[in-house]
Amino acid sequence: MTTSQHHANAELAIEVHGLRKTYGSHDAVRGIDLQVASGEVFALLGPNGAGKTTTVEILEGHRTRSSGQVSVLGHDPGLNDRAHKQRVGIVLQSTSVDQYLSVEETINQFRGYYPQPLPLEDLLDLVGLRDQRRERVKKLSGGQQRRLDVAIGLAGNPELLFLDEPTTGFDPAARRGAWEMVRGLKSLGKTVLLTTHYMEEAEYLADRVAILVQGQIVAEGAPGDLALRDRTTTVRFRLPDDAPSLPNELPATPDGSGAYLLAADNPTRTLHSLTAWAVENGIELEELTVTHPTLEDLFIELVGETGGSEE
Amino acid sequence: MNSIMLALRQVRYENSAFWRNPAAAFFTIVFPLMFMVIFNLIFGSQEVTDESGNTYNLSTFYVPGIMVFAVVGATYTNVAMGISFARDGGLLKRMRGTPLPSWSYLAGKIVHSVLLTVLLVIIVAGAGWLAFDVDLPTTKLPSVLLTLAIAAATFCTLGLAVTSIIPNADAAPAIVNASILPLLFISDVFIPLDDAPVWLTTLADVFPVRHMALAMHSAFNPFEAGAGFEWAHLLVMAAWLVAGALFTIRFFRWEPRR
Numbered sequence: 190m191t192t193s194q195h196h197a198n199a200e201l202a203i204e205v206h207g208l209r210k211t212y213g214s215h216d217a218v219r220g221i222d223l224q225v226a227s228g229e230v231f232a233l234l235g236p237n238g239a240g241k242t243t244t245v246e247i248l249e250g251h252r253t254r255s256s257g258q259v260s261v262l263g264h265d266p267g268l269n270d271r272a273h274k275q276r277v278g279i280v281l282q283s284t285s286v287d288q289y290l291s292v293e294e295t296i297n298q299f300r301g302y303y304p305q306p307l308p309l310e311d312l313l314d315l316v317g318l319r320d321q322r323r324e325r326v327k328k329l330s331g332g333q334q335r336r337l338d339v340a341i342g343l344a345g346n347p348e349l350l351f352l353d354e355p356t357t358g359f360d361p362a363a364r365r366g367a368w369e370m371v372r373g374l375k376s377l378g379k380t381v382l383l384t385t386h387y388m389e390e391a392e393y394l395a396d397r398v399a400i401l402v403q404g405q406i407v408a409e410g411a412p413g414d415l416a417l418r419d420r421t422t423t424v425r426f427r428l429p430d431d432a433p434s435l436p437n438e439l440p441a442t443p444d445g446s447g448a449y450l451l452a453a454d455n456p457t458r459t460l461h462s463l464t465a466w467a468v469e470n471g472i473e474l475e476e477l478t479v480t481h482p483t484l485e486d487l488f489i490e491l492v493g494e495t496g497g498s499e500e
Numbered sequence: 501m502n503s504i505m506l507a508l509r510q511v512r513y514e515n516s517a518f519w520r521n522p523a524a525a526f527f528t529i530v531f532p533l534m535f536m537v538i539f540n541l542i543f544g545s546q547e548v549t550d551e552s553g554n555t556y557n558l559s560t561f562y563v564p565g566i567m568v569f570a571v572v573g574a575t576y577t578n579v580a581m582g583i584s585f586a587r588d589g590g591l592l593k594r595m596r597g598t599p600l601p602s603w604s605y606l607a608g609k610i611v612h613s614v615l616l617t618v619l620l621v622i623i624v625a626g627a628g629w630l631a632f633d634v635d636l637p638t639t640k641l642p643s644v645l646l647t648l649a650i651a652a653a654t655f656c657t658l659g660l661a662v663t664s665i666i667p668n669a670d671a672a673p674a675i676v677n678a679s680i681l682p683l684l685f686i687s688d689v690f691i692p693l694d695d696a697p698v699w700l701t702t703l704a705d706v707f708p709v710r711h712m713a714l715a716m717h718s719a720f721n722p723f724e725a726g727a728g729f730e731w732a733h734l735l736v737m738a739a740w741l742v743a744g745a746l747f748t749i750r751f752f753r754w755e756p757r758r
Contacts, residue, residue: 249597250597251596274597274598274599275599279594279597281590281593281594281597283590284590284591284593285589285591286591286594287513287591288517288521289516289517289518289520289521290513290516294516298509298513301506302506302598302599302600303598303599325520341594345599
């Protein structure tokens with residue numbers, strides 16, 4: 190590692206070119222390019238078996254790659270370098286810690302591995318385990334154990350944090366809490382690489398997302414832009430049986446359940462025409478809704494019915 | 501902080517966790533002591549005959565025998581179980597993602613096992629001396645300590661080595677116990693093998709447990725003069741130590757196999 194190399198990549202926390210990983214005859218990752226800027230929250234989305242975890246574990250240094258170039262904070266994570274590991278925090282998908290140590294002891298144990306750890310009190314507050322600090326790990330709930338995982342990942346005050354499915358198995362309230370925590374990390378200037386299969390999570394947290402299907406990135410961008418890509422807002426409503434037919438400028442199509450769908454490039458104008466027509470004809474538009482396209486719509490479109498395979 | 505300090509800090513955490521885990525503390529510490537009391541109550545007054553035809557009281561047989569059992573439990577069983585469970589829960593993998601050198605983590609577990617060994621040997625020797633009137637081999641003390649040191653190193657290494665053939669935590673107790681309990685029974689640990697068929701003792705001689713037991717018995721045997729060094733037995737244990745170390749280096753896994 191040279192200084193010039195480090196400086197060249199200073200604004201990019203992660204840079205990946207043509208990454209491939211083959212297990213026997215199975216191609217888990219088939220040529221991925223990724224760039225994650227410093228201070229960015231980046232989400233990797235994909236169905237089970239899409240290669241998310243394989244990709245992240247290569248970036249973490251837990252797996253070797255078959256080919257391609259990988260640079261994490263200017264280092265090749267495959268080199269297993271101690272100095273590099275001091276700058277990176279890893280929260281794996283399912284890992285335990287010693288069940289018989291307390292929350293505080295466990296965090297301190299991991300803090301001890303790093304030259305400049307975050308203060309214990311800050312970590313307890315960040316993950317909301319202050320009240321459980323003297324509890325044995327064994328006694329924590331699933332959500333609390335996951336928060337402890339995050340505290341351990343942050344113990345060394347890393348520049349970059351990997352979060353592999355941080356909220357899987359959380360109830361909605363715990364998930365909200367975890368999201369606020371990740372937002373807090375962003376405000377501290379940390380770069381976060383997150384994998385998830387919850388679309389709302391990616392929409393809420395990520396500056397940019399990449400959707401991974403069968404080992405390849407099929408879409409990448411800011412969640413809002415991606416959701417809007419090639420798709421429009423939809424207006425949905427029902428008409429009474431005796432309603433007159435719709436005018437030509439409102440080309441609604443029946444959705445099969447008796448309601449009508451109207452694609453709206455310009456939702457304000459469309460809605461205005463529709464309601465004006467309805468008032469004019471004395472019609473009540475039942476169940477009138479306007480739906481904004483979501484990341485989930487795009488995801489389902491991209492993954493299709495056969496895109497996901499069980500792990 | 502340097503790697504040795506990190507390893508020593510690891511020992512402290514291992515120790516706190518060990519004493520709070522009732523199952524670990526019971527099987528490692530209480531079990532051998534319970535065996536010592538039971539065997540002494542049942543057979544303590546009977547006699548054992550050594551190779552030269554001298555007879556002595558079975559209590560003198562049981563103190564070194566139970567020491568072997570305790571050392572094997574605190575090292576081989578303890579290390580193999582501890583590492584298998586840590587690996588299964590993903591703890592080894594998590595450690596690999598931190599700047600802690602991998603060996604420091606394993607060293608923490610091993611040093612802790614050795615400390616447990618020292619504690620157990622002192623308790624067993626003390627109890628034998630106080631409660632069962634066994635003479636401790638003060639003149640052969642260097643040989644006892646050397647035997648214990650080589651044995652602890654060997655069985656810790658074999659405990660590490662066996663984790664390579666343990667696929668996951670569910671299989672750990674079965675593989676660890678199945679590999680060690682039969683050996684303990686055919687290795688002069690609980691029962692003197694005076695009347696055993698030759699093929700059985702020949703089989704037992706292949707493995708390190710009987711060599712540790714014979715070296716310990718020889719040190720405690722009041723009729724055996726000299727310093728008590730049993731070089732042949734120590735050499736067999738050392739050979740297993742080297743084999744176990746090579747096997748570990750080649751096959752050790754940081755993640756479970758499903």
